[in-house]
Amino acid sequence: MGKRDKKDEPAAPAAPFHNPFAALAAKREELPVGPSAPAAPPVRKPEPKGPARAVVRMERKGRGGKEVTVVEHLELPAPQREVWLKALKNSLGCGGVVEGDDLVLQGDQRERLPSLLEARGVRKVTVG
Incomplete structure (x- = not known):
C-alpha cells in the first residue's frame, strides 16, 4: 500500500455554523431605551492629613561614629510614631528606633526620606 496524499481525498463538507444568538441581533432595535446613568462626579482622593512639618538631619555624635538620620518635629501621638x-x-530597608518624639533611622537617608x-x-520637610 502506498501513501495517500490529502489532495487525493475528497474535502469534507463544512458543517454549517450555528449561532444561537444570531436571531437576537435583529431584535436589538425593538428593545426599550433604559434610563441613562447619571454622570458621577469624578472621585477625588482626599489629601492625606499629616504633620505640618518635619526636620530631617544626619547625626554622628554619641553613636560610636555610626551615621543615623533623625526625623524631628513630627508632633505625632506615640502609637502613630511606631506606625x-x-x-x-x-x-x-534600614533599621530604626523611636527616641522620645524623634524617629531615628540607621544610615544617611537625607536624600530618600523627604x-x-x-x-x-x-x-x-526641612533637610538639615
Whole structure:
C-alpha cells in the first residue's frame, strides 16, 4: 500500500455554523431605551492629613561614629510614631528606633526620606 496524499481525498463538507444568538441581533432595535446613568462626579482622593512639618538631619555624635538620620518635629501621638517608623523602615530597608518624639533611622537617608515623608502627608520637610 502506498501513501495517500490529502489532495487525493475528497474535502469534507463544512458543517454549517450555528449561532444561537444570531436571531437576537435583529431584535436589538425593538428593545426599550433604559434610563441613562447619571454622570458621577469624578472621585477625588482626599489629601492625606499629616504633620505640618518635619526636620530631617544626619547625626554622628554619641553613636560610636555610626551615621543615623533623625526625623524631628513630627508632633505625632506615640502609637502613630511606631506606625510611621515601621513604614519608613520598610520603605528604606534600614533599621530604626523611636527616641522620645524623634524617629531615628540607621544610615544617611537625607536624600530618600523627604519624598517618603511628603507621600505620607507632611506638608513641609526641612533637610538639615
